[in-house]
Amino acid sequence: MEHIALYRAWRPQSFQDMVGQQHIIQTLQNAIREQRVSHAYLFSGPRGTGKTSAAKVLAKAVNCERGPGPEPCNECPSCLRITAGNVMDVQEIDAASNRGVEEIRDLRDKVKYAPTEVRRKVYIIDEVHMLTTEAFNALLKTLEEPPSHAMFILATTEPHKLPATIISRCQRFDFRRVALEEQTAHLSAICEKEGITADVNALQYIARLSDGGMRDAVSLLDQISSFTDGKVTYEQVLGMTGGIPSEQFARLATAILEGDMGLLLELVEQLMHEGKSADKCLENLMYYFRDLLMIKMVPGADQLTERVLNPAEFKDMATAFSRDRLFQIVDTLNKYLGEMKYATHPQTLFEVALMKLCSLQQDESETASAAPLGALQAGSGVNAPAVHSGELDLLKRQITALEKKLEQALQSGGISGGGRDGASSAKSNPTPSSAPRISATSKMPPNVDKFIAGKDSPDFAAIYKQWSLVLQGVKEEKVTVHAWFVDGEPVSVMDDAVLVAFKNTIHRDTTEKPANRQVIENVFAARLGKPYRLVTIMQRDWNEAAQKSVGQPSKEELRLEHEHDTADAKSEPWIDEAIQLFGEDLVVIKE
Known part of the structure; x- marks a missing residue:
């Protein structure tokens, strides 16, 4: 007698024979019992979970001569012939090979004829997601309003590929993986x-x-x-x-835990001699460590493990690894498993992955041994060089820079000790080129009297003539700096310093940033023939100081000016915000 494959011989012939889909079985049986069977069903789920079998059982149940009832009798001629596939009114269509619009049009033309052998026509369309867009469109109207004697059962493993218009016209049942x-x-x-x-x-x-x-x-x-x-x-x-016993996994895990690369390579060679494939071994080993992670983190993980059949026996192994270590091992094995499919020599990559795990273990040991030394050095007042040496160096540099800026601010008079001593200190020390601005609106540059005396000097006249070349040079170096610097105008020169007056506070503050100042001073040296420092002042302060020097009272000048000249930062807050968001290199200001 010809042998029939077990999965065919044990294919469910009634609802009670189905395994693991009780929520679907009960719903369908109640619908048949109450005569509320729908005209269209969608069965979706992983392969081998009973979608087509449920469709055939449903077709027998609605056409059973002793029914319709919640279960087919599997004894009447209709049930026997449907099981054998000899009823023309119950058709099982493979959408993978009948996916065109012509096949669906032929189905649409024939569905309107009444059944000749059984009570209802049933069309079971398997792998329905393989139909073309045109075929779905041809099926749509028929699926929405089929004849009263017709029923459609669509089965698919990929329901996300079906149009929403098809899904909305069906009762959907999602088949689960069997427990x-x-x-x-x-x-x-x-x-x-x-x-x-x-x-x-x-x-x-x-x-x-x-x-x-x-x-x-x-x-x-x-x-x-x-x-x-x-x-x-x-x-x-x-x-x-081609599986591996969990005991062999335990030996591999022990070798990884102890960092014994020699034993690991021996175990790999033994597995290869037994005919195991390197990619399968790597995959199973990753699942084993995943199971150890489940045993460690989830109480009663008997149902969550895949390669460890007796989790209680491996609790000691799970305890020996830390959680972070297990996460790291799974991540490393997963990375190498992804590379394995493209590897010319999978065994070599498998060995490298295991040695990588051992080297990670050694790195952890070295870090752990270095930690007490770092703590000892911290307690004795010595900077710990272990893990945070880079951060310590960065903090040192930042503190040094802050001390330097504070010293320069004190020398320039931006921060005074109070009273007249502070004022005299501000006048007696020149401003260094990299001095930060403490308050751009209130600070006067040092030695302003000398600048006033030099405003009509030949040196200033020469610089004023070449100022367009200076602006062009700044624009070539960095166009964003030019956009701020163009608001300034040279008003005087003294020794190695050029005084530039600004109308707008924002433009002055941005120009005086160390990086921007450096660009401008480099252009000074290149275009003016000698190095000059940049000193800035507000145009109002310069006019007031110049008038006082000639004995004229300070008068309020009545003139029309742009709103940003009088409102300063309040009228152009978006400029500062743009610079903070995108940086000066990406911001271009056009007048």
Whole structure:
């Protein structure tokens, strides 16, 4: 007698035969019992979970001669012929090979004719997501308003590829992956009926490998039982599927924990001699460490582990690794597993991955040993060079820069000690080129009297003539600096300093930033023939000082000016905000 594959021989013929989809079975049975069967259903879910089988059982239930009832009798001529596929009114269409618009148009033309053999016409369209867009459009109207004698059952593993207009016209049922206990119990029942002797551990491992697909589990059982002559053991399942016993995983994990690269390489060589594939070994090892992580972090993780069948036996191994260490191992193995598919020599990459794990363990040990030394140095007043040496160096540089800026501010008179001493100090010290501005609106440059005396000197006249060249040079160096600097106008020169008066506070403050000042002073040296320092002043302050020097009273000048000249920063806050958001290099200001 011809052998029939187990997954075909044990295909569900009634709702009660289905495994793991109780929520769908109960809904369909209630709908049949109450005569509320829909005209269109969508069955979606992973492969091997019973979508097509449920569709055929539903077709028998609505057409059973003793029904319709919640279960088909599987004895009447209609049920027997539908099971055998001999009823023309119940059609199973493979959408992968009949995906064109012509096939769907032919279906649409024939669906309007009444059934000739059974009560209702049933169209089961498998892998419906393979239909073309034109075919979906042709099916749409018929699916929305089919004849009263017609029923459509669409099955797919990828429901996200279906148009929303199709999904909205169907009752959708999502098939779940079958639970491990249900799969194991069903496999045990099959073994008992088929006369197969199987260990519980072997059936559990088969169920785990099937990834929730009942058909895959039954097919794997059929294959292994043929190889083992009806006696299925855990070791035989491992040998057939290329799996690795959890004890070997434990040996690999111990070698990684101890950093023993020699033992690791010996174990890899042993696995290769046993005919294991490097990529499968790496994948299984990653799952093993994933199981250890589950055992460590989740109490009662018996149902969450995949490669460890007895989690209680491996709690000591999970305790030996820290959580961060396990996360790091899984991340590293996952990275190498992604590279393995493109590797010319997978075994070499597998060995490198294991040695990488050992080297990470050694790095952790070195860091742990360096930590007490760093703490000792910190307690004795010595800077710890271990982990935060870069941050300490950065802090040192920042403190040094702040001290330098504070000293320069004191020398320039920006911060005075109070009273007349502070004022005299401000007048007696020149401003260094890199001195920061403390308050641009109130600070007068030092030696302003000397600048007033030099405002009509030949040196200033020469610089004034070449000022357009200076502006051009600044623009060539950095156009954003030019946009701020162009607001200033040279008013005097003294020794090695050029005094520039600004109308706008924002322009003056931005120009005096150290980086911008450096650009301008470099252009001074290149275009004016000698190095000059940049000294700035507000135009109002310069006019007032110049008038006082000739004995004229300070008068309020009445003139029309731009709003930003009088309102300063308040009228152009967006300029500062743009610079803070994008940086000076990306901001261009056009008058």
